[in-house]
Amino acid sequence: MTAPPPGARADTKGRDTPHTRGPMRLLALIRNTWRTLTSMGTALVLLFLLALAAIPGALLPQRNLNEVKVAEYIAANPTIGPWLDRVQAFDVFSSFWFTAIYVLLFISLVGCLTPRLFEHFRSMRANPVPAPRNLGRLPKHHTAEVRGDVATVAAAVDERLRGWRRITRRAGAGDGESAEVTEISAEKGYLREFGNIVFHFSLLGLLVAIAAGKLFSYEGNVIVIADGGPGFCTASPAAFDSFRAGNTVDGTSLYPMCVRVNDFEATYLPNGQAVSFQADIDYQAGDDLDTGTWQPYLLKVNEPLRVGGDRVYLQGHGYAPTFTVTFPDGQTRTQTLQWRPDDQITFLSSGAMRFDPPGGTYADERERRSNQLAVQGLFAPTGELDGTLLSSSFPALNDPAVAIDVYKGDTGLDTGRPQSLFSLDPRMIDQGRLDKVARVNLRAGEDTRLDDGTVVRFDGATPFVNLQVSHDPAQIWVLVFAMTMMAGLLVSLIVRRRRVWVRLSSEAAGTVNVELGGLARTDNSGWGDEFERLTARLLAGSETGAPVGEDKKADRS
Numbered sequence: 128m129t130a131p132p133p134g135a136r137a138d139t140k141g142r143d144t145p146h147t148r149g150p151m152r153l154l155a156l157i158r159n160t161w162r163t164l165t166s167m168g169t170a171l172v173l174l175f176l177l178a179l180a181a182i183p184g185a186l187l188p189q190r191n192l193n194e195v196k197v198a199e200y201i202a203a204n205p206t207i208g209p210w211l212d213r214v215q216a217f218d219v220f221s222s223f224w225f226t227a228i229y230v231l232l233f234i235s236l237v238g239c240l241t242p243r244l245f246e247h248f249r250s251m252r253a254n255p256v257p258a259p260r261n262l263g264r265l266p267k268h269h270t271a272e273v274r275g276d277v278a279t280v281a282a283a284v285d286e287r288l289r290g291w292r293r294i295t296r297r298a299g300a301g302d303g304e305s306a307e308v309t310e311i312s313a314e315k316g317y318l319r320e321f322g323n324i325v326f327h328f329s330l331l332g333l334l335v336a337i338a339a340g341k342l343f344s345y346e347g348n349v350i351v352i353a354d355g356g357p358g359f360c361t362a363s364p365a366a367f368d369s370f371r372a373g374n375t376v377d378g379t380s381l382y383p384m385c386v387r388v389n390d391f392e393a394t395y396l397p398n399g400q401a402v403s404f405q406a407d408i409d410y411q412a413g414d415d416l417d418t419g420t421w422q423p424y425l426l427k428v429n430e431p432l433r434v435g436g437d438r439v440y441l442q443g444h445g446y447a448p449t450f451t452v453t454f455p456d457g458q459t460r461t462q463t464l465q466w467r468p469d470d471q472i473t474f475l476s477s478g479a480m481r482f483d484p485p486g487g488t489y490a491d492e493r494e495r496r497s498n499q500l501a502v503q504g505l506f507a508p509t510g511e512l513d514g515t516l517l518s519s520s521f522p523a524l525n526d527p528a529v530a531i532d533v534y535k536g537d538t539g540l541d542t543g544r545p546q547s548l549f550s551l552d553p554r555m556i557d558q559g560r561l562d563k564v565a566r567v568n569l570r571a572g573e574d575t576r577l578d579d580g581t582v583v584r585f586d587g588a589t590p591f592v593n594l595q596v597s598h599d600p601a602q603i604w605v606l607v608f609a610m611t612m613m614a615g616l617l618v619s620l621i622v623r624r625r626r627v628w629v630r631l632s633s634e635a636a637g638t639v640n641v642e643l644g645g646l647a648r649t650d651n652s653g654w655g656d657e658f659e660r661l662t663a664r665l666l667a668g669s670e671t672g673a674p675v676g677e678d679k680k681a682d683r684s
Contacts, residue, residue: 133638164231165238173232180228184219187211191218191371218676220341229334236331240324244677247320254294255312258628262644266651271666277631280639281309284629287665291315295358311629319649322618329612338607340601343374344379350465352447353386353406353590358387361465361596382435382598385411387421391444391590399472399522404428406441406592435596443593448506449586450480455579458485466506466593467549473519478549481505481538499538501561502583504531510570517568526570527588533565533577540595623649627661641666 158209163169188196197217201208215222227684262268273280281295293313347367349359364370372378387409394402405428410422412434424432449463466478482500491497507519510528517530537560539552546552555561565583567575574584630642643662647654 132447134659159679161238161672164235166235168240170232170235170239173228173235175363176223177232179230180225181219183216185220187216189217189219191221192610195420207232220598231340232313233331233334236327236334238276240327240331242325244328245322245612247317247324249316250320255292255314257296257325258310258312258630258644262630262642265644267645269658269662271641272643273637273639274637275631276637277307277309277639281311281629281642282663283312283630284631284641288627307633309631311631312628313629314585314625315620316624316648319619319622319624321664322615322622325615326612326619327615329608329615333605333608333612336604338426340599340605341661342373342375343601344597344599345370345376345378345490346595346597347371348442348593348595351386351592351594352463352465353388353391356388356589356591358385359594360385366598381411382437383416384437384439385416386432386439386594391592393523393590395521395523401522404444406444408432409606410434411438434575436600438597440595441592442595442596445591445593446476446506446508446524446527447586447591448478448527450502450590451584452482452500453582453584454484454488455581456488458488460485461586464548465590470519472522474508474522474616475519476506479547479551480505481540481551483538496537496541499536499540500581501534501538501551501581502531503534504529506508506588507590515568524588524590527585528568528570529565530568531583531585532563533567533575533583533628535560535564535577535581538562563576579612586670623650623654625654625657627658630663 186466188195188200197212198265200217201212205213211217219225226293251432259265285293285295288311289384289411291313292315293311296310296312297308302343310549341529343488347361347364347370347654349367359366361367361381361384363381364372370378388406390407391404392406393404396402403563408424408426410424411419411421414420415422426439427442428433431441445465447463447465451457451459451460460482462480462482464478464480466476468474468476471593478503482502484495484498484500489498506527506529507517508523508527509519509521511520512528515530517528534551534556537555539546539555539561544552551561556563564577565575569575569585571585571587574582576582578579624647626648628644628648631644632640644664645654645661647656
């Protein structure tokens with residue numbers, strides 16, 4: 128070799144230089160990362176992590192479901208509660224780490240399944256592979272002599288392999304053979320891989336449908352008083368007691384609908400166990416809102432009202448006591464408000480009500496606030512008194528009774544601070560701004576008179592129902608993908624890949640040597656019996672007698 132002349136530039140084409148080493152390493156890192164991410168093993172690990180990440184969402188209270196319980200949990204666990212809040216353990220399904228696992232699983236499935244789909248299409252278009260040179264080495268092997276010529280026997284075998292994907296190849300003396308040879312290659316079970324691909328793509332579609340549902344769905348719960356109550360209309364999220372919206376829902380495009388509850392009926396066993404619930408409702412939707420027409424519907428558990436893409440479910444029920452307060456000047460205030468069932472068997476409920484004096488009763492604003500009235504206590508649909516202790520013996524509204532404390536003073540209605548619907552603000556009581564003036568047990572129609580002449584009467588109770596309005600445009604797609612997942616899984620478990628080769632040769636006039644070989648590409652279970660049945664079918668009526676030879680490995684298998 129001679130050195131390049133002075134001043135000549137050395138040929139560095141294809142060499143690893145400091146200028147190319149960095150980009151090449153980066154490309155190699157990206158390629159290896161992509162291959163690892165799009166492998167089926169990574170997809171399975173991410174699927175397991177997704178299931179694992181959902182566990183805190185089932186064990187811990189979630190802020191989008193009940194923010195009050197989240198606050199109570201943090202207050203009860205001052206050490207670990209704030210740390211859990213920092214890592215979004217109370218917002219699991221919208222947390223950054225759950226979303227990251229979700230997105231990585233989506234990318235992994237797409238990158239893993241797309242090449243498999245193209246490879247499956249190529250394999251379906253390809254011809255079955257030629258027969259091995261030595262069929263006797265296959266796990267299943269059979270030889271026999273039959274009468275006839277090669278062409279006739281090949282046509283008969285081809286006809287009996289109907290349902291198999293097959294191809295016939297012929298070779299003669301020109302190919303180095305001493306006699307005419309015909310080979311038939313057959314394969315079946317392509318649906319197995321297709322079912323596997325359908326299963327995984329359906330899983331991918333299920334993830335997309337669930338994500339789309341989270342974006343475009345909304346769900347609202349509202350308490351509606353039965354027996355002529357005011358009902359409600361889905362005009363805005365403010366019409367609901369609680370409302371959860373998807374990321375793209377701003378509350379301005381809710382489907383307009385109005386519902387009122389005419390009657391609620393519950394059936395119970397003698398021990399108080401519920402048998403059935405149903406609510407007789409009227410609703411308006413679409414053109415009915417313009418004409419004022421109401422449509423009747425019998426709403427039952429698991430039989431929702433479906434209208435305009437929304438579903439109205441009957442979620443629960445309870446009772447709303449009615450109290451009438453007659454102030455010293457003769458003016459009255461009547462209020463019907465739901466109380467919370469604390470005992471789901473007997474429906475012993477607790478709650479509170481606040482009454483503001485009618486306008487004009489007190490000229491001074493401070494005096495009006497100091498003369499507000501409130502009641503708080505227990506309600507029993509079938510009341511039982513053990514001395515002064517009230518309990519409920521049955522969930523039906525047979526003998527309603529209440530045990531209440533009556534308070535007078537500032538109930539906090541004008542403070543602007545949010546208060547619980549079912550209890551009075553304890554701060555107002557602790558500060559002495561709300562004083563207890565009476566404790567009494569009342570049955571329907573009974574009343575109690577306070578020292579200043581105010582009369583508090585318990586008028587009875589009315590059932591209420593908890594309705595849930597749900598809108599999820601992706602729900603039908605979730606069902607479709609779930610069904611195709613099960614169908615694909617069933618196909619991939621039932622269908623088996625099988626390959627069979629038949630080699631026909633003629634050495635003497637009128638006699639054809641038949642050699643068969645079989646291979647199970649997936650599951651070997653039952654392949655021995657299946658191959659024997661297939662051999663008997665292919666050679667039925669053709670063998671001259673006992674086969675001239677049979678591979679011992681077929682017997683051993």
